[in-house]
Amino acid sequence: MSIPDDGLARVGLPLTRRQRDHDGRLQLSYWLRTAGGAEEVLIEGESAVAFVRAADHERAASVLQGLRGCSLRPLALNTLSHEPVCGLYADNLADWHEALNRLQQAGVALMEEDIRPVDRYLIERGIFAGARVVHRNGQLALTRDPFVPDLRLLSLDIETTLRADRILSIALQCGDQEVVLFNGDIPPAPGILPCADEAALLGALVEQVRRMDPDILIGWNVIGFDLRVLVQRARARGVRLCLGRDDQPLRVEQSQTGRWFARLNGRVVLDGIDTLKGATWQFERYSLEFVARELLGRGKLIHDPDDRGEEIQRLYREAPEALARYNLEDCRLVTEIFAKAELVPYLLARARLTGLALDKVGGSSQAFDNLYLPRLHRAGFVAPEYASGQGDLEVPGGFVMDSRPGLYRHVLVLDFKSLYPSIIRSFQIDPLGLAMGTRGDAPPEALVPGFHHAIFDRRHALLPGIIERLWRARDGAKHAGNSALSQAIKIQMNACYGVLGSRVCRFFDQRLSGSITLRGHQILQQTAEHIEATYGHTVIYGDTDSVFVWLGDDWPDQDTDAHGERLAAELNQWWHDQLRMRFDIDSALELQYEAHYSRFLMPRMRHSEKGSKKRYAGLKRQAEGGEALVFRGMETVRTDWTPLARRFQHQLYELIFHDRPWRTLLQAQVAAVFAGDCDADLVYRRRIRQPLADYVRNRPPHVRAAQQLEDNRRRQGLPPAYRVGDSVAYVMTVNGPEPAEQLRSPIDYQHYVDRQLLPVADSILPFVGESFARLVAPQIDLF
Template sequence: MEDEWLWGWDPTPGIISVWAEPDGRAFVWRRIPSTGVLVREDVRFRPWLLLAGLEDLAHLGARLRPEHEGPAPNRVTWQELTGPGALRYLVRADDGRALGAAVLHGASRRIGRSLGHLRELGADTVLALPPEEQYLIASGRTYFRELGFDALHRLQLDLETTGLDPSQERIFLVALRDPKGETEVLEAHGEDGAAEAELLHRLVARVRAHDPDVIENHNLHGFDLPFLAHRARLLGVPLALGRAGAPGLRERPAARGASLGRGPQKALRRMRYTVPGRELIDTMDAVLRHDFAARDLPGHGLKAVARHLGLASPSREHIPGARVYEFFRSDPERVRRYARDDVTEAAGLARMLGGAAFALARMAPRRYERLADAGPATGVLDPLLVRAYLRAGAALPAHEGSDGTPHSGAALHLFATGVARHIVKADVASLYPSLMREYRIGPKRDRLGALLALVDRLVEQRLAAKARARAAAPGSPERHSQEALSAAMKIVVNSAYGYLGASGLTRFADVHAANEVTRRGREVLELLCQELARRGVTLLEADTDGVYFAVPEDWSETDERRVVSEVAALLPPRVQLEFDGRYAAMLSHEPKNYVLRSYDGALVLRGVAFRSSRAEPFGESFLRRALGCLLEGDIPGVRQAYVEVVMALRRRQVPTAEVAAQVRLTKAPEQYLATRSRRRELPYEAMLSSGRDQWAVGEHVRLYRAVRGQARLLPTPHEDDDNSQEARGEEDSKGTENDPRDYDADYYVRLVRETFAARLVRALTPEDFAAVFADPGQPSLFASSLTQARPILTQLPSELSR
């Protein structure tokens, strides 16, 4: 039963896409695992809803009948599920729209006002899922059985446009990488609408000829598809990109994707596109999911991530995103290479980081493309639990609001700040899910124990997948598949505790159970830290992910591993403590904000103090250089880095793009204008000074402070651009025709010291900090020498020692 809850029960292999309509038609595309041949099945299913009661269907009279009497044309059937759950009536019909309309008709009469959508009834009254999920849950089918990731026919698509506004600009080039790995470039033969329309027709023809199962790109849903849809609509080009149904991209709500407002007065909404028969995958989702766990990426743009992960070719072409069309007009071959590199890197990124979503689609009853951008709690665990309860014929609880009990925070201890050497990381593998399993702590309303059962099976099968991955040849499809499966299972397992504590957001939320897990976690963490301290290490930081500590200088790696093993043996049986790495040095700044230097000199930055999407690139570059020197013990080197950045700013050798910050606009134009007379804010002043009096809440812009305190707006590049030197094409002159470098140098000098240099304050004595960051333009006769200066480590009072 637990395996059916986790994997479904229908063994049909090779499903690569499911499209279902509310009228009960479902289209299932499959690749036969042994041959790779594509087949399509057209099937019927009975759309369904879960209701708290049948009163809103009573008006149907004899057309409403018990399920055991069997379905009949124009009839609605009902089945009462077992147990105390509020959503206890499973109602089915031949047509989902008619079923929903019947419920709304009865509810409108009962309430006394017209209702337009089932969601208006509330989650405690009705559960209505998208048609594909209804079909997958009812059938017990899942995607990708007996298929590996490389069995998918994947196509990458990237647009190059004359600008960012699809109402004013146009598409002049499209790069494609076909399922065989061949790249091609399609270009508009002319600069008018007719040439662009002809390009879009060729694009549609090429996609249909290649017939991919999956279309991928980086920021596909944030830029390429919204731009493509808008231009096609203006030009009257039907986007027949799907495998069935009418041409055109269909919209679906999403947490991240295109930002489509409905006029300046309307609230911004997020949406994505979808088509029948193909899955539309945005590699940005995989990057964000990876960085949420690893926190090791220098940014989220395609080029920065590809370079960091070793996917970028040494000959990779770089062009600033805002200048691609300008370059195309003078050097089209360079832009063609650039676009080919983009789709090649997107393909590599999808394969390297996309395996987890692929593996999740083998488990959860949702479309692959939805699982790629889903959160693990509501996006993966909820569908699994709904399927488990319906498979067992059990009533589901409705969402419940909080009873006022606060959710106690996770344990976190900061033992010291400053710089320590010879660092060890001991990892507590999935501490909270392990405690849930050890002490059988689950949601009170989960009468089937489904959440704990799923976590148990996931942990067991994840260990098996890890073992199979280790046994497979490095780089082999089998190893890639098993590592992806292990990663997917870890995502779901680690979300179980968050699912418990999400009062009002998840169906089985139980803050009391979550707090009991937290209490047990504090006990384990305190035991762990006390036992480590007894063995002569210096504790630095501890939380539910693990413990950082410094060891004596004469310890070997064998000694480090021995201590971790000794302490691991004292913990509860299902709580696993593992040796997770060793580092030459660490800067401990604040809780969960630190920098590690590996023994080969590489830096790992963690926390918003050291990594922020809003930080100015020049400041980040300075900070990384200064941190490298600091963790090597080279205090004069920190001083030299500071002097050089200050002098470069004052001489205007830093390009304007390097001092610009990216900010998110949180106020609508009318909101800002209503308070502008009392308080002026740089982002909105930059918009107004650039001639823009309309913008969308949630829009990201890049801006800087110009001379005399004026606000300036930079042209916004594509989201996948990065700030590398190659991409910027830096020059060391005081300005260029395209870069006047009119920024307020004094302001940015202050910013270096007060914001970026301040991250090093806990690593130096007050005297050394003042000397290192003294103004190089005002030399002092009494400046202290830094040749003997060393980083410091300060022990903090600890609750564990009281």
């Protein structure tokens, strides 16, 4: 983009970023969405950067001989091991990749070599979202700016033949602009554009996308299916599928992990499934039909998923206008899901917070880098070699207390707000603080002890300040009702702990992660001990950041909420005093009164007298005065249990928790199963975690059922139905598992009584002095 030097700087949001060599020099490309449209900004004169130890300077220089675009320069920076470093600079990517290869082959340690120049340019300047285009020394440059524009979304969906070897129609929806491109003859209608053949269809798509000019393309499995098929068909028809904002054709690539990526300059591509998961939305299934019905209360125009493929082919032949309506409705559903779930506001909030690109899936480690590295560099240090920290220690996960099984009345839940981030803040846990604290020259009053011989120098700790800023921002977002920003901050605060214990993070060191989790264990154990010793209540369970306090079945239940609030406030003061007295630090621990359960079940482990962990159910008092059944880890919230088991559990617990007669329910439910009245609720659903062919030694029921369906489709010449991550629906028959779509054998009703009803019932019946087998065995003998 060429910007006149008229003093009027442009501001925009970087949508896509790319690095390349141009005329032998590194060039950084950023497509910015400004208030007036989208423009490409080209940054010249930058270098790719990494670091090597100064002690390796001579050897590195020898290895790099002949690479004129590379240079080594001494810097006033050190490693976290307190060794001086040199900067490795490259003027172009060709020399850069050759330099890295040579140094790695020679065994020269590199630091921060994996950070792409196009990303480093932004994070070192604090550009996380909005950017201002300025002139410096005759060159364009970007600086930070709070600007965030309104973004235009285009929802795209295609319909194809069963083998996906021909595109039948393409639907596009962008705001109030809607069009269906149809391959072949179709009665004239507004919003429908007939195309003579597939090549014309693809050409029309390019024109429509250019006319609508979206910033973001959205869809359902839009990269792995829609865009991938479009690229394949464009290649087959000799069409340049230029859907970006330049003249480069769309590229769709698959990573080694199986994830599909779309390369499109100037436009972001967001898949609805991945985006929902990244924003921590959870659904039993992620089909468009299921998610739309859960969020929007309506689904596709073809409701039978088992016959959808054939029905699409029939509509194409016999009722093309109905196919067009179906195609367009899928686009509308995706658009409305994005709006309902506030996915784009969430991604924008995440970008402003962490600097992650809008289409970045996951990215916790990169977000940590974006927040931490600029501060580390300003402090005079560089990051260590990737995941080179201490990794041979025993570091437990979150604390899970042995539970006391039973059916209780009046259980309170006290929950530490963001426990791990608050531990980082309180105990000054930090990579640089660890490096300075273990050096041995800090005054004792500056040191805070950790675990596994970790010692943190509070004067140099960077991460606590980052966490504190995030914490304040989240409180502000919650107060303002900005749920998208609040969720983005919550995820990032928790990720600040998670990445330190993961080998995918350059700052991985188990002294860091162990000092967090082991401190969490200590805090929960001491909280439980103090509650029992001081207040006389019994702590029946504790899990990661929560304690479950039994007030007693004879609790008068007067001002119980006030008692819970008082408990939390007094415990917070106790912890404040403890940390001041023992460590001379300010406590950021914040215990909250979270819930009152009028009835609460802590079940036993199956075939054991020990209490279970991460499994409980209760009747929770609501703020407005009502009650709600809550299940954690139980059958009713697990997708690998049938609807029969989940519905039965809900009904049975509802009766027992309210002290109502429940025996009739058991007998009626068993009779209904054997009578065939519950057949629709006997379907299991489980995901395929790897290609079917990779299940060799262990072939669980859902895999055997999926293989039956795939074998039948192959005999019909149809493409595979399942990909990794797809959910398989199957039923247990007298001949074993069979796909729900091709049920041939009688259903094994005894299996469902033994494997679905009995475990659900016997998780609670022993606590009321009964057992499922004793109550229903005489009845089963009748069948």
